[in-house]
Amino acid sequence: xxxxxxxxxxxxxxxxxxxxxxxxxxxxxxxxxxxxxxxxxxxxxxxxxxxxxxxxxxxxxxxxxxxxxxxxxxxxxxxxxxxxxxxxxxxxxxxxxxxxxxxxxxxxxxxxxxxxxxxxxxxxxxxxxxxxxxxxxxxxxxxxxxxxxxxxxxxxxx
Numbered sequence: 001x002x003x004x005x006x007x008x009x010x011x012x013x014x015x016x017x018x019x020x021x022x023x024x025x026x027x028x029x030x031x032x033x034x035x036x037x038x039x040x041x042x043x044x045x046x047x048x049x050x051x052x053x054x055x056x057x058x059x060x061x062x063x064x065x066x067x068x069x070x071x072x073x074x075x076x077x078x079x080x081x082x083x084x085x086x087x088x089x090x091x092x093x094x095x096x097x098x099x100x101x102x103x104x105x106x107x108x109x110x111x112x113x114x115x116x117x118x119x120x121x122x123x124x125x126x127x128x129x130x131x132x133x134x135x136x137x138x139x140x141x142x143x144x145x146x147x148x149x150x151x152x153x154x155x156x157x158x
Contacts, residue, residue: 005101008038011029012056012081012103019045020044024047024048025044028082029056029081030080032064032079033077039076040062040064042063055087057088072096073096074098078099078100080103082108
């Protein structure tokens with residue numbers, strides 16, 4: 001790791017502590033770096049915003065995308081004070097960031113009461129057998145919207 005990597009990770013950890021002490025949410029922080037500069041920061045804000053998606057990584061990604069005016073973070077690096085949960089990991093993949101660095105891992109988070117193991121387990125279960133079952137209906141109506149998307153000439157692909 002370089003000195004810059006350590007600086008960025010220390011900032012993510014600092015954001016985790018600041019957010020926790022400000023009662024924003026859990027002890028998680030994240031920064032998004034592009035071309036050696038922080039373009040987005042975030043700390044967990046679940047409890048202060050009543051938003052279950054306001055995890056540090058998601059907040060940092062939203063801030064980074066707003067800063068550059070684009071949803072595509074190709075070339076960016078995400079520094080997270082702890083291993084991203086499945087939702088945050090998916091958000092990082094959707095953002096097209098190129099790398100993730102973490103300090104703590106899911107086992108450290110579980111020890112503190114943040115256990116995502118059941119979500120990882122659920123992902124391997126058939127949708128209809130999950131704790132929150134998924135039932136499908138009106139498929140043809142949905143598919144027609146996808147067909148319209150396919151034919152749309154002025155779409156912005158992502």
